[in-house]
């Protein structure tokens with residue numbers, strides 16, 4: 238008799254990511270993540286499997302190795318490893334297994350990309366700048382042990398969730414010669430190659446003649462404020478000269494030149510200052526002329542473009558109605574043709590995954606479904622379903638039975654808009670019985686859930702709850718109108734989309750209506766707090782790492798998001814609107830016993846937001862607890878034991894409020 242999933246299964250949970258298929262399609266390499274429960278760490282190791290599913294094995298004995306990339310002739314791999322201390326690029330000869338450390342740069346290299354002849358690799362790396370010098374440094378007396386020194390910051394974005402306090406410096410483009418290891422820094426500007434905060438976004442890509450490297454970057458002086466306004470740039474490999482090929486206001490990302498050298502593809506949009514806009518796929522001539530969108534007629538975002546070898550079209554990743562797919566767009570443009578379905582990271586129901594393509598067009602990716610953690614899979618044009626080559630989670634699957642997942646659509650009580658939901662039923666579900674139900678709300682808010690494996694949700698189903706998750710207005714994968722249903726109006730009527738889904742499950746006659754619960758993280762924490770200020774039907778709530786007061790959040794979070802997209806301007810010009818959309822302005826209506834749960838190193842939705850909700854609830858006499866998780870950034874998944882505790886605390890709070898009955 239198998240049991241349901243339990244929080245402690247976090248310790249045996251395994252995931253795959255960054256699946257790379259060899260150019261000839263015969264072999265795949267991927268990053269496998271599992272848990273070292275003694276050191277309370279996640280291990281990331283390189284694994285390989287043949288395209289027919291045979292010879293599935295660990296490739297190297299490292300414990301923190303990521304980002305493998307095949308050389309164009311398939312004889313070598315480059316990857317990132319910290320096997321000798323700080324992260325560097327290493328190569329491996331596939332036939333012999335011979336390893337070589339390739340780089341010795343000051344800070345961990347990112348985005349490694351082979352030149353077309355396989356002789357060089359481009360990458361980005363942070364070039365540190367001296368720390369701010371304000372006060373004269375006074376040396377401690379000999380033998381003294383002083384407290385850590387003061388730190389000074391002068392950037393708007395001086396810390397970042399998950400990365401901590403940011404070192405001063407700029408992310409620059411480098412090229413390393415594979416035979417000798419000789420490394421050259423190509424760019425020198427005071428901007429981050431790859432855009433963003435310089436820690437991971439943007440992948441350089443080579444022209445087929447090896448003379449140019451395409452990057453995206455934001456060279457605006459106000460890049461921290463207009464942070465998404467990146468441009469496509471061409472870097473001359475010999476001189477390092479940088480030439481901007483786009484100028485429009487809006488993101489221009491992921492440039493890639495067609496194999497025939499005629500076109501540059503990239504993704505982005507003309508920024509209209511909306512909460513959500515589709516990322517479109519564009520092509521332009523190599524000099525930046527004749528730019529056109531290939532997906533203007535397709536009301537979905539597309540990303541991660543990869544050229545087909547014949548230069549006649551591109552593969553893209555997209556999300557449609559809660560499902561992540563790989564599609565193919567011909568150079569003439571249009572709606573992508575579906576190549577691979579059901580991409581999922583095997584860890585959460587959120588969208589986003591990644592894929593790679595062989596020369597012959599076989600697509601490699603990670604797949605999962607709500608009731609199965611899945612594994613590494615491939616698909617090609619014409620396949621009806623993905624072929625899973627390498628499963629994982631043998632221990633989990635041998636011990637735990639998953640809850641089955643039902644998808645349904647409901648009209649919103651607000652205006653009849655169709656809202657998509659998924660319901661996980663406890664293992665052994667019996668439709669003649671009545672169950673407690675948890676409404677679990679996603680964050681973003683411009684993100685989406687789907688039929689993807691989610692250990693946290695399965696653990697709650699394993700504890701006997703119906704787990705309902707919904708894509709309310711604001712969610713992605715339904716087009717711009719649906720996502721902008723919360724434009725300058727978040728949170729508000731999205732609450733009614735969620736409530737309509739709960740009502741639809743109640744109407745099925747399977748819910749114990751005295752045992753309704755609500756929980757959510759980040760934007761889902763916003764909506765959980767919001768909902769409990771309108772209704773008292775939930776017996777208990779868990780508000781995880783929320784925003785409670787939009788004004789305080791803006792100036793304490795890692796980046797001041799949304800002043801011109803989620804709101805019509807800065808708080809000093811729109812004070813009433815910031816207050817009206819803040820759960821704090823409605824705390825006087827809350828009666829629901831609430832647990833507030835946040836990581837102490839959450840720079841995305843800092844602890845001070847949770848403290849405001851907790852203190853205001855307690856001040857008003859509402860039953861509430863505040864749970865602080867040490868050292869954890871947004872999401873509380875960094876340490877396996879903390880992830881386990883997050884699940885156990887959520888479950889403990891719900892169980893303690895009638896969720897579990899003897």
Ligand SMILES: CSCC[C@H](NC=O)C(=O)N[C@@H](CO)C(=O)O
Pocket residue numbers: 679680681682683684758759760761763784798841842
């Ligand atoms: C409105 S919640 C706070 C920010 C949000 N976190 C979780 O929902 C967030 O980081 N959102 C991402 C993804 O949409 C963003 O880029 O804004």
